[in-house]
Amino acid sequence: MHLLNEQSTVEAQAMQAKKAGKRLSLLTTEDKNHALISLAEHLETEFDFILKANEKDLEAGRSKGFTEAFMDRLALSKTRIFEFADGLRQVAALEDPVGKILLKKSLDNGLSVSKISVPLGVIGMIYEARPNVTVDATGLALKSGNAIILKGGSSAIHSNKAIVDVIHRALIHTKIPKEAVQFINSTNREDSQQLFTMREHIDVLIPRGGGSLINEVVSNASVPVLETGVGNCHLYIDQEANPEIALRILVNAKTDRPAVCNAIETVIVHQDWLNKHKIDLIQTFSAHSISVHGDKKVVSEIPNASLATEEDWADEYLSLHIAMKVVQDIDEAIEHIESYGTRHSEAIITENNDSAEYFMQRVDAAALYHNASTRFTDGGALGFGAEIGISTQKLHARGPMGLEALTTVKYVMSGNGQIR
């Protein structure tokens, strides 16, 4: 009985979202922007309410012995909440992705044909920790005319619930029905799994989190999925790499924010470059406390390097560990990336433009870099505005996904009796 009740609750929420989404899709840009600004104001006014809920999550996290990095992502502060509010104001300032006429023409028979951008409908967001996703995803969904169903990680449930309470209180004063933002107030895995197959009520699922969460959704969902973010990214230092550029980018891409998806996990070094610049490379690893796991060649050349296992090549460290491979040529580097990369961001450092061009053509990934850091794979850094995630899939959207990724199209034909 208990299970049955819960199932119907999630389904009822999805149906409410679908209905609210239909109303939301008809609102003007002004109505939507007004609502987003109202959300921002309420977050600022009620920051203390959110912090009290966050304290409950932090206490639970401490008692469970979560890592410092994890606790850091979980922790909110007045400053962070005000940043969330600023994020919403930035989304309000973005161009409305809905109602764009993408094509308009008239056929010889007089039939007028238009292709118009419209909201997807209902977005199911399944994510771990990070309460900022609750605000960011809601803002982007509402701006693009979509209802959203939020299923966050259990470790942040009090914070997420409080944020959604504030969102609901804010929406009452706007034209967006509060049912457009649904929160699955449950720590049951079964409740998120229910979302996987609700094809009638949910138009897309967006999982954000670690590889196992994303794999679970991709393998089990019949609702279409937008995959985001697992980044096993590589830096290939070519034979003809400028050593100053190579080491600067290595340090930035590995150490600036090791826990994010556009950080590198593996450096692939050409044998000839290594022979010339080994001392500098060793000093760089040492100066930045980078732990190296490499092939036999690496272990023999780099002090303190340990022998890499299959997992070292395949997994995201998200920390100051790095895998390192020595290659004889660019093809060996590309083959390694093909075998282990997640098609997120891959970089080559070289002064040889032909080699760079070859790398760009051959490597299959969302973002490719020549003499620049993989850390730029980010909607903000590339100047595209706020993003809902970085797609590592090929269909619909690839790379940083902004508001446009949350829309689809309608073809609208108008005539005076045309038949075929």
Add this chain to the structure above:
Amino acid sequence: MHLLNEQSTVEAQAMQAKKAGKRLSLLTTEDKNHALISLAEHLETEFDFILKANEKDLEAGRSKGFTEAFMDRLALSKTRIFEFADGLRQVAALEDPVGKILLKKSLDNGLSVSKISVPLGVIGMIYEARPNVTVDATGLALKSGNAIILKGGSSAIHSNKAIVDVIHRALIHTKIPKEAVQFINSTNREDSQQLFTMREHIDVLIPRGGGSLINEVVSNASVPVLETGVGNCHLYIDQEANPEIALRILVNAKTDRPAVCNAIETVIVHQDWLNKHKIDLIQTFSAHSISVHGDKKVVSEIPNASLATEEDWADEYLSLHIAMKVVQDIDEAIEHIESYGTRHSEAIITENNDSAEYFMQRVDAAALYHNASTRFTDGGALGFGAEIGISTQKLHARGPMGLEALTTVKYVMSGNGQIR
């Protein structure tokens, strides 16, 4: 042992396709067009070889007692094969969808950012009967730089195999490796199911056929799917519909080609319009041998109409049967479409532009028509060129899918040492 051998065969084919796709993605537009024209010539030269194989399928079909409509779709002729060849020449004449620079800009830090269209990689095509799909899908895949794995219906296996043999003989003389076109020479359901989960080798699955085939793929595939074509399309005749236009479009959309997805299956009629034009409507049904299945009101008003069941509202007849519902207002019509439509093509007939606008905004479908026939939902008829199918999903591509739907993008960044 048998099963193991077959499994490894399909996987080996998928791996060959992946490898060939990489080579194909680097070819020039001229190389690809030359190959398509060579395919066309070989089909024309070897039409008799294909017809002999087709005769085997026809014999088997006759002995199994397939319907006339089915046999008609299965049957080839010299004329039809020459039409396939013409189709390939038309695809050769289309603009190359690969290598388009969709965005190019320079950031303040000097980093250059480009967004470039690239092939998806490997397309898995799972389809029923209709041997023309073998040629059409191959042409579109190759033109867009993709390898293709073909798994056709068992009833056309000899025809499909012969067509692929001709394609392979043609490709030997071109720069496209013949491994770029893989044919699963099997009538085992398990062999198509193997394709469902080969995420490492196949980039997209495109099912073409009836609802049960499409549902099977959507429900079981972890490879991303482009859904095509189930069309439970509606024609809504509004209170203010011009009767001449309404009846002309009713006849065209129902009877021109009843077996295609953009034909209508249900007519929804406003009570007031029915009261005024009942005689004409009855005459139209009768003159075109259309059998009516309707609600109680319809049964009492239309001679020979039978009472509609739930299946009548939900299924595609693909024949001269039609479901009919009488409504009191436009909202009732829209709600019916929402409940039973497959989001393919929906039409309203009215002289009231506000009602038409309301219908266009409220109804969620790939293609919406005001005073025109749903039969126009077709890449050719709308002037978009050859299509790989009509997408009824919202992600990636919606409505008629041409070459662009078979591409994705790469972001390519070039710098001189930029870090974040």
